[in-house]
Amino acid sequence: MKTLIIGPSWVGDMMMSHSLYRTLKANNPQIEIDVMAPTWCRALLSKMPEVNRSISMPIGHGQLALKERYQLGKQLQKQHYDQAIVLPNSLKSALIPFFAGITTRTGWKGELRYGLLNDLRPLDKLAFPLMVERYIALAYPKGDIHSAADLPKPLLSPKLVVSPDDVLQSRSEFALPSEVSLIGFCPGAEFGPAKRWPDYHYAALADKLVQQNAHIVIFGSDKDRAVGESIMQKMAHPEKCINLAGLTVLEQAVNLISCCDAIVTNDSGLMHVAAALGRPLVALYGPSSPDFTPPLSDKADVIRLITGYHKVRKGDSQEGYHQSLIDIEPQLVFDRLMTLLARFQTDTTKE
Structure with missing residues (x-):
């Protein structure tokens, strides 16, 4: 299985997203995980063994840049991803996987993303009080995890590997x-x-x-x-x-x-x-x-x-x-x- 992650734009959020990558790999050791994120993130992604490839996001944080997102999506079609997991909650963050025609596009409900995401999860913030729990929950099928209590324990914490x-x-x-x-x-x-x-x-x-x-x-x-x-x-x-x-x-x-x-x-x-x-x-x-x-x-x-x-x-x-x-x-x-x-x-x- 080949999965594209649309990653966060902040250092702390990127670090917490590593728990998702570790969980995906633990659940399916054959999975290939590519992460699209700002260029600076490569310094962190390169120290996450679960990440197969980091893909630079050339569009600045907060910019819609619809044409550029469309072109990026079409380029990614050649990678034949089975699933995309979109971690930011914005509408624009869901556009590239949609334009890439990725079969399963997973993420929390967020900002008006009906249609852009076809594996849309309604978020009960009280049920998932920690951000890391919200990330990890996306590693599981929609009907399996209804609250943080359903997540297998212990949770896999971020763990960078330094040479x-x-x-x-x-x-x-x-x-x-x-x-x-x-x-x-x-x-x-x-x-x-x-x-x-x-x-x-x-x-x-x-x-x-x-x-x-x-x-x-x-x-x-x-x-x-x-x-x-x-x-x-x-x-x-x-x-x-x-x-x-x-x-x-x-x-x-x-x-x-x-x-x-x-x-x-x-x-x-x-x-x-x-x-x-x-x-x-x-x-x-x-x-x-x-x-x-x-x-x-x-x-x-x-x-x-x-x-x-x-x-x-x-x-x-x-x-x-x-x-x-x-x-x-x-x-x-x-x-x-x-x-x-x-x-x-x-x-x-x-x-």
């Missing part, structure tokens, strides 16, 4: 020390400072970790670089920290996160990457809720001091931080991190 040679190359490119403990910080957040733990808290935590003979490595995109610099400026020993935000491509960041002893992170795409790499991690949540998209790992410790979902884009502090994240003290994070490291200190392979 040791790639890790060594990335470590060499950025001269990361090999004889000390490395703690990764992911201080960025896609929707601004309201989802970020304050830079001064990260700096205070870094100083505590440096006293434990650790070095700090900061990961993120180019727009997170200023946050990383601010953390270093507030540290007592910035020479024990390297700010890689904006300096790595995604594949390098994945390789380097895999060799960290632990990660401290906001609710972000890199949080899901660290979870899929099996790194012990402390995930810090404020207005956003782990009830829908938690880190999918038994090595993750979530800290959140409020309940419910709060649609906040900017907090009340001068820097835009949300009070619920300001209230998470560095000592609490340090203690949780030390507990995690003690639990997983025998994990020397760093899968």
Whole structure:
């Protein structure tokens, strides 16, 4: 069987979609899975053994580009896919499989997709509270799964596979020390400072970790670089920290996160990457809720001091931080991190 997945456009969602690919492969080892997604996703898809081929989506996020989608669909007809599974809920995301004439086109009801999808699933959000459950449910026939309770347990979590040679190359490119403990910080957040733990808290935590003979490595995109610099400026020993935000491509960041002893992170795409790499991690949540998209790992410790979902884009502090994240003290994070490291200190392979 040959299946085309129309993948998500965000790092975290792409990571959670790996649970679907793993489930499809477990159910049918002979299946061929191709994933159409933005070009940047190839850095992640290449580390998912279940994916046969990644296909670049040349159309920008949010663009209809009807003619281009029609042409892409006609090109894909030559691949003779048996099924397409469409993960985004938008109408436009269902167009390419329709134009490709793929026999079975599966997805949640979403946005006016009658006819475009012929294996349409009505979504009861209460029945599938986690995004990963909604993805995995699409691996099964329509009548088999009515709620998350029907999904076979345990659920298959995302699990990236990183080549040791790639890790060594990335470590060499950025001269990361090999004889000390490395703690990764992911201080960025896609929707601004309201989802970020304050830079001064990260700096205070870094100083505590440096006293434990650790070095700090900061990961993120180019727009997170200023946050990383601010953390270093507030540290007592910035020479024990390297700010890689904006300096790595995604594949390098994945390789380097895999060799960290632990990660401290906001609710972000890199949080899901660290979870899929099996790194012990402390995930810090404020207005956003782990009830829908938690880190999918038994090595993750979530800290959140409020309940419910709060649609906040900017907090009340001068820097835009949300009070619920300001209230998470560095000592609490340090203690949780030390507990995690003690639990997983025998994990020397760093899968």
